[in-house]
Amino acid sequence: MKKIFTITVLFLFSFVLPSFAQEDNGERSRTIEIKAKKFSYTPNIIEVNKGERVKIRLISEDVTHGFYLDGYGLETKANPGQDSSISFVADKTGRFAFRCSVTCGEFHPYMIGYLVVGPNLRFRNYVFLTLFLGLGSLAVIFLKKRD
Numbered sequence: 001m002k003k004i005f006t007i008t009v010l011f012l013f014s015f016v017l018p019s020f021a022q023e024d025n026g027e028r029s030r031t032i033e034i035k036a037k038k039f040s041y042t043p044n045i046i047e048v049n050k051g052e053r054v055k056i057r058l059i060s061e062d063v064t065h066g067f068y069l070d071g072y073g074l075e076t077k078a079n080p081g082q083d084s085s086i087s088f089v090a091d092k093t094g095r096f097a098f099r100c101s102v103t104c105g106e107f108h109p110y111m112i113g114y115l116v117v118g119p120n121l122r123f124r125n126y127v128f129l130t131l132f133l134g135l136g137s138l139a140v141i142f143l144k145k146r147d
Ligand SMILES: [Cu+2]
Pocket: 038, 039, 064, 065, 066, 100, 101, 102, 103, 104, 105, 108, 111
């Protein structure tokens, strides 16, 4: 039984951990489609992790709408039937508003959404996993000594 446990720990050390570390070094990217329609965005809350490369594809479902992202100072505009996209690295954590930059009607000023850039969870998971496995190994050694 303990042998199986030891083998499992060794397995995790040799295969799972390096893959975690590797993925963390590589730039992760994701594409998010945002549908703009008088006078809202769908989705209107986007959550990403710090360090991720984010590509935003803006799709307009009625008239020309814009997308201006506070804090990052990025902008794009989409005509109906003509998508546009912007790509950036989410290097600042926090909550940033994005709003329509094309006057599209009476409630245009209320056309708003939020980009939430959270901490790098992958890195945190990696640290936790390392600690967990380290303590796990110590426990195995300790239990073995008691036999
Ligand atoms: Cu608009």
